[in-house]
Structures are given as structure tokens and as C-alpha cells.
Amino acid sequence: MKKRTLSFWEIWNMSFGFLGIQFGFALQGGFMSRIFQTLGADKDAIPLLWIAAPLTGLLVQPIIGYLSDRTWSTRWGRRRPYFLIGAVLSSFALILVPHSPTLWIAAGFLWILDASINVSMEPFRALVADKLPDSQRSYGFVVQTLIIGIGTWVASNLPWMVSKLGVSDAAPMGVVPMSVKVAFGIGAVVFLLSILYTVFTTTEYPPEDMEAFEKEKAQKNRFVSDILNNISNMPSTMKKLGLIQFFSWFAFFTMWSLANPALTEHVFHTPAPIESAYDISIPEQAAAFDAENTAFQKASNLVGSSMGVYGLSSMAFALVLAFYTSKKRINRKYVHMFSLILGGIGFLTMYYVPSPSFLKYSFILVGIAWGSILSMPYAMLSSSVDPNKMGVIMGIFNMFIVIPQIIAAIGGINFISNLLGEEAINAMLVAGLSLIIAGLCNLFITDKNAISYQPELEQ
Known part of the structure; x- marks a missing residue:
């Protein structure tokens, strides 16, 4: 099927749901370790508490990719039903996470939140490849990255903003501050509304050969064999990109799980x-704990705000890439x-930052890497795989x-x-070295x- 070239706003509409997805990921990545620490987690235990996130992705994304490849509804399309289901579940999870009364409940809610976000996320990657001709793939993933940057x-x-509006950062021992709870609630609303926007403003192409599609869908009990077959026959480019992804995501998982304890x-x-170390039954010690905890919570707001800069720079x-790739080809490598x-x-x-105000410059550089991670690997991959298997390939990818996140979480x-x-x-420092290795x-x-890819530019 020859796919028509889409306008900027058509690509924007089909990618807008990623604003909500990134609200979920940014709140999770920026503040989940803070929630764990508030509930009493030791620094060395935090990576293991995060293991729910990568384990969930390992299980959920290939399944969702496989199922979305085999889904078609004349009203809802192929990928959009999964966006919507994931958005509803994610919104509920975002509301509940900061209200966790204990550490193990918070870890459980992280599992639910990440599973729900994953239900929405990978079909969005596949949608770009579904809708756009090869000549617009880089452009499409870059626009998606632009929206992700805004969301990040x-x-x-958000916690810093709501704190500035007067919402309290103070809280009793073992209780997440109201500023974080309000921020997660706002994230839940944005997540759902942005997904709904894409669902109702975007259409999808039907399968090229409906008869063959229905015949393929009617075959039962092939999920495991199909997944294994696609893994064993993955293109060499996909394997090489996998090595790059390994070191890239080891670095970013390290940031998400340990940036808050490291930088505070x-x-x-x-x-x-x-x-x-405190006996809160003694007024002086209770006051000392409250003072240190409030200082930690305010510093965590600033760490989150500094981390947000990587979204802005991405x-x-x-x-810049969107303007360039809309007209010319780039060397993605x-x-x-x-x-x-x-x-x-x-x-x-x-x-080596001499003061907290310099931290934003470090994250500006991190954001350049993040912007590339969210676009270039997928653009390279989508130009080297079977378009009829885009969902399952993206899931396997x-x-x-x-x-790497699992390896990092269990002690790496x-x-x-x-x-x-x-x-x-x-x-x-480990994150930095890992990202440099990924680059090489x-x-x-x-x-x-x-x-x-050499686009066929319109004259």
C-alpha cells in the first residue's frame, strides 16, 4: 500500500497521546524513588524496588505488539484500542501511587502503573510506522520526541509548581507530601485526555489484504512460536541496535532510580x-526529623525540576531535527x-557541579541523548523490518x-x-560511562x- 505524505498537524495529532504517556513516565521516573525513600527505603534497596518496571515491559510489550498486529476494528482501528485501555488503567494507578501507606504497596502500584503505561506505549511506536511512508519515518519519530520532551x-x-502555589511539602514520617499527590493527580488527568485526543483525531489504515489478515488471525496457539520465530530471525541491524539500546537504557534506568538520592x-x-535515627515521641527529635524531611522533600522538588530540563533540551x-528531517535526510547513525x-x-x-544552579547544564546534555534515544533507533529499525509485523517487532525490540534495566535492578x-x-x-558516573559506550x-x-533513508522529496 502506498502511504500518503502526512502534514505536520496530522503527525502531531497521531503523536499527541505521547504527552500523557510521558507525564506518566516522567512522574514515575522523577519521583518514584522519592516516594520509596519517604516510605523508608534504603538507597541500596531502591534499584531492586524498581524491578517491576522492566519486568513488566519484558512481558507486556511483546504481547501487546503481537495482539495489536492481529487486531482490526472499522471503528477503533488497530492500535487505538490499546492506547485507550492503557490510559484508563494508568490514570487510576497514577492517582493511587502517592497514597501508598507502605513500601511494598508502593512497589506493587509501580508494577501496575508500568504495565498500564506499556499497554499504551508500544502501539504508539507502531502507529508511526503504520501511518507514515519511509520518507517521513525520521520526521514522525522526531515529532513524537518533541511531544515527549514537552511532557517530560x-x-x-509539577511537584515544584504545586508547591509554589502553596501546596505543602511537609508530611509526617512515612507519608508522601500533598504536593506529590496533587502532581500525580494532575498527571492522571493529562494522561487520559491526551490519549483521547489521539484516539478521536487519528484514523488508521486497514490491513492491506483483509482475507489474509483474517486467516492469520484465525490461527490459534501461535503466540509463543511466532514470538520465538521473530526473535531467532531478527535482522542483524536490530541486533546491533539492541547493543546500543542495552547501554543506553542501563544509563537511564540508573538515572531514574538513583538520581534523587544521589543529587539530594x-x-x-x-x-x-x-x-x-529519630524517636518521634520526643518533641525535639520529632521537630528535627520534620525539618530534615521537609528540606529533603524541597530538594527533591528541585532535583525533579532539574531533571525536567532534559525533557526541555530533548x-x-x-x-531542530523536525525542521531538518521534514525536507532533508540525515545520517541517523x-x-x-x-x-x-x-x-x-x-x-x-x-x-563536579559547583552548585545546584549548574545542575541544569548537565541535564541539557542528557536531554540531547534522550531526544535521540526516543527517535533514531526506532527510525533505523522501522526501515529494516517487515511492516506487517511492526507491532510485534517493536515489542521484541x-x-x-x-x-539492561533488570540487570541494573538486581544488583548491576x-x-x-x-x-x-x-x-x-x-x-x-556509571550512567555516563554506559552512555558513552552506547554511543560508540x-x-x-x-x-x-x-x-x-533517501526520501523521495516532493518538488
Whole structure:
């Protein structure tokens, strides 16, 4: 099927739901460790508490990709039903997460939240490949990244914003502050509304051969064999991209899980107070705990706000790429390589920032890497796989995202960072080195079509 070239606003509409998805991911990535610490988690235990997220992605995304490839509704299309289901579940989870009374309940809600977000996310990746001709793939993923950048910046600043509006950062021992609860509630509303916008403003192409599609769908009990067959026969470009993804996502999982303890301690000098060190039945100790906890919560707001800068810089980076790729081809390989290296340098500089105000410059560099991670690998992949299997391929490709996160969660981060010392900030050094390695791995990509698809530009 020859796909028509879409306008900017058509691509914007089909990608707008990612604003909500990124609200969910940014709130999860920026503040879940803060919630864990507030509920009494030790720094070294935090990565393991995060294991729900990558495990969920490993299980959910290939299944959802497979099912969406085999779904068609004349009213709802192929991918949109999954957007909507995921949005409803994610919105409920976002509301409930900060109200967790105990650590294990918070970890359970993280599991539910990440599963729900994953139901929505991968079909969005497949939708870009479904709707756009090859000549617009880079452009489409870059526009998607632009929207993700907006969502990351706004959501990462939400607790700070609502705090500035007068919502309290103070809370009793073991209770998440109201500023975080309000921020997650806002995120839930934005998530649902943005997905609904895409569902009702975007149409989808039907299967090219409906008879063959129905015959394929009617075949039962092939899920496991189909998944295994696609894994064993994945293109070599996909394997090479998988290596890049491994080191890239190891780095970002390290940031999401440990940036808050690392930066509140190393940059703001206000680590989370240890509950066992205080006897709150003694008024003086209760007051001391409240003072330290409030300082930690306010520093966490600022860490989240600083992290939001990486969303802003990824948005600016995506905007530049969007203008360029709308008319000309790019060398995806070298764009991705240099972007990842710059992000790695950004992580390394966090060890040396002279004051909290300089932290935003580190995250500007991290944002360039993030903008590239969200667009270039998918553009390269979508130009080298069977378009009829785009959903399941995108789901399988997600394995290269979640496996490094699982390795990091079960001890990989703690082991490597402890080789450098016991300080929490060493985790950011590990993230930086991992991202630089990911950048250099781009040198293995040799498929010319993946590196730089030659668009048939309109005259």
C-alpha cells in the first residue's frame, strides 16, 4: 500500500497521546524513588524496588505488539484500542501511587502503573510506522520526541509548581507530601485526555489484504512460536541496535532510580533522614526529623525540576531535527552516536557541579541523548523490518530496553558504582560511562537504508 505524505498537524495529532504517556513516565521516573525513600527505603534497596518496571515491559510489550498486529476494528482501528485501555488503567494507578501507606504497596502500584503505561506505549511506536511512508519515518519519530520532551519538562516540574502555589511539602514520617499527590493527580488527568485526543483525531489504515489478515488471525496457539520465530530471525541491524539500546537504557534506568538520592545528597546536601535515627515521641527529635524531611522533600522538588530540563533540551533537539528531517535526510547513525556521547558527558559532570544552579547544564546534555534515544533507533529499525509485523517487532525490540534495566535492578548498578566508592553520586558516573559506550556502539551499524533513508522529496 502506498502511504500518503502526512502534514505536520496530522503527525502531531497521531503523536499527541505521547504527552500523557510521558507525564506518566516522567512522574514515575522523577519521583518514584522519592516516594520509596519517604516510605523508608534504603538507597541500596531502591534499584531492586524498581524491578517491576522492566519486568513488566519484558512481558507486556511483546504481547501487546503481537495482539495489536492481529487486531482490526472499522471503528477503533488497530492500535487505538490499546492506547485507550492503557490510559484508563494508568490514570487510576497514577492517582493511587502517592497514597501508598507502605513500601511494598508502593512497589506493587509501580508494577501496575508500568504495565498500564506499556499497554499504551508500544502501539504508539507502531502507529508511526503504520501511518507514515519511509520518507517521513525520521520526521514522525522526531515529532513524537518533541511531544515527549514537552511532557517530560512539565511533569518533572509539577511537584515544584504545586508547591509554589502553596501546596505543602511537609508530611509526617512515612507519608508522601500533598504536593506529590496533587502532581500525580494532575498527571492522571493529562494522561487520559491526551490519549483521547489521539484516539478521536487519528484514523488508521486497514490491513492491506483483509482475507489474509483474517486467516492469520484465525490461527490459534501461535503466540509463543511466532514470538520465538521473530526473535531467532531478527535482522542483524536490530541486533546491533539492541547493543546500543542495552547501554543506553542501563544509563537511564540508573538515572531514574538513583538520581534523587544521589543529587539530594551530593549536590543539595540534604539526604533523606533515616527514620530509625529519630524517636518521634520526643518533641525535639520529632521537630528535627520534620525539618530534615521537609528540606529533603524541597530538594527533591528541585532535583525533579532539574531533571525536567532534559525533557526541555530533548524537545529543542527534536524541534531542530523536525525542521531538518521534514525536507532533508540525515545520517541517523552519527546523529545518534554523538548525541549519546554528549549525554554521557552530562552525567559525568554531575560529580563536579559547583552548585545546584549548574545542575541544569548537565541535564541539557542528557536531554540531547534522550531526544535521540526516543527517535533514531526506532527510525533505523522501522526501515529494516517487515511492516506487517511492526507491532510485534517493536515489542521484541523492547527486550533490549528492559533486559539492561533488570540487570541494573538486581544488583548491576550497586556492584559497578560501589567499585568507585560508597557515595550515591557514583551511580551517575556509571550512567555516563554506559552512555558513552552506547554511543560508540553505533559504529557497528552498516545497513545504508537504516543509516540514512533517501526520501523521495516532493518538488
